[in-house]
Amino acid sequence: MLKNLPPIYFYIPHNKLPAGNLPQNADSYWQWQCAQHSISPMQSGGCFWTLQTYLYLKDYGFPCQLVQTMPDEGIVLSHRDFLEDSIQPSPKLFIVCLRADVDRHPYAQLHVVQNPYQAVPKSFMELWESYFIPHWPQSSLIPRDRDRKDTFENVTFIGNAVNLVPEFQEQFWYEQLASLGLQFQQKLSHDSWNDYSDIDVILAIREFGRKNHFRGKPASKLYNAWHAGVPAILSYESAFLAERKSNLDYLEATSMEEVIYSLKQLRDNQELRSAIVENGWIRAKETQPDKMVQRWHFFLINTALPAYKNWCLMPRWQQQLFFDARQSFLKVRPVYYHLKSQVFNLAKAS
Numbered sequence: 001m002l003k004n005l006p007p008i009y010f011y012i013p014h015n016k017l018p019a020g021n022l023p024q025n026a027d028s029y030w031q032w033q034c035a036q037h038s039i040s041p042m043q044s045g046g047c048f049w050t051l052q053t054y055l056y057l058k059d060y061g062f063p064c065q066l067v068q069t070m071p072d073e074g075i076v077l078s079h080r081d082f083l084e085d086s087i088q089p090s091p092k093l094f095i096v097c098l099r100a101d102v103d104r105h106p107y108a109q110l111h112v113v114q115n116p117y118q119a120v121p122k123s124f125m126e127l128w129e130s131y132f133i134p135h136w137p138q139s140s141l142i143p144r145d146r147d148r149k150d151t152f153e154n155v156t157f158i159g160n161a162v163n164l165v166p167e168f169q170e171q172f173w174y175e176q177l178a179s180l181g182l183q184f185q186q187k188l189s190h191d192s193w194n195d196y197s198d199i200d201v202i203l204a205i206r207e208f209g210r211k212n213h214f215r216g217k218p219a220s221k222l223y224n225a226w227h228a229g230v231p232a233i234l235s236y237e238s239a240f241l242a243e244r245k246s247n248l249d250y251l252e253a254t255s256m257e258e259v260i261y262s263l264k265q266l267r268d269n270q271e272l273r274s275a276i277v278e279n280g281w282i283r284a285k286e287t288q289p290d291k292m293v294q295r296w297h298f299f300l301i302n303t304a305l306p307a308y309k310n311w312c313l314m315p316r317w318q319q320q321l322f323f324d325a326r327q328s329f330l331k332v333r334p335v336y337y338h339l340k341s342q343v344f345n346l347a348k349a350s
Helices: 026-035 045-059 171-180 220-228 238-243 256-268 270-287 289-313 316-349
Strands: 008-011 065-067 073-079 092-098 110-113 130-132 154-158 183-187 201-204 232-234
Touching: 008 045, 026 045, 045 073, 045 092, 045 289, 073 289, 092 289, 110 289, 171 183, 171 256, 201 220, 201 256, 220 232, 220 238, 220 270, 232 256, 256 270, 270 289
Parallel strands: 008 065, 008 073, 073 092, 092 110, 110 130, 154 183, 154 201, 201 232
Antiparallel strands: none
């Protein structure tokens, strides 16, 4: 069936790619990205989604091409950051937007999302069809050093500094850790994000409480912890909740008190730590490269390809209706959500 596929492209505009050689395979991707100083950690998501997915599919023999100009026909996959709002698919062009944690593209026929809650229609006005595929785990990940054995002392945050909640920058936090015989380390430079060798527990808390589900964020911190052989203390987020099958998947904390309690549990119960790690090795199999490529393959063949064929068979007037419906929704959406908010506030007040 692969012989009868239309052209499948991964699109990154020429002005979004650094000059010079691109990585030749998925194994060399992270080394390449770390060497690209023109790509900041906050801007790397586009390449992480688009370029890395292309490389993995190519490595596994799936027919696809990387292009820097938008083609006239075929199936095109691209990160939302790379798609101008004004782009409208031509009669033979089908765009799959890799949405990440930003808004949908106005005219892409399909969206791939990194959080299953993004794929759930939220109202009768939902016109954007979405398909969930987990985010790739950290590329070139270095797992926890087995020579650390039962050592438990390094509590680690990996990520951008803006995602570090204020409570973990206060003196009280450091005093609590010191009383437990633990220390806090922050890996803020993206060059170190793949190195879990000296980590004993991952701390990933965007916000305390249960009010914000972070519906656009992926479960990457959890996937990486599983692959690294490290327990994780995570906040209350929809992506983590969607992945949770047992209490061994991760420890949840919605307050500083719960973080401290979880750390005491892990420090004092080596059997619990071992059970979490062993469970993580099992769960990590779900996001191994071969399994992820299978998911992309299934999506492209069973969802994107039929949708592309349907699009190409539509008369031009019907395709225009598709664009008109999107435009109409975008115009009324602010009013709709304002009224929805007003109704919610009235109901809450009563």
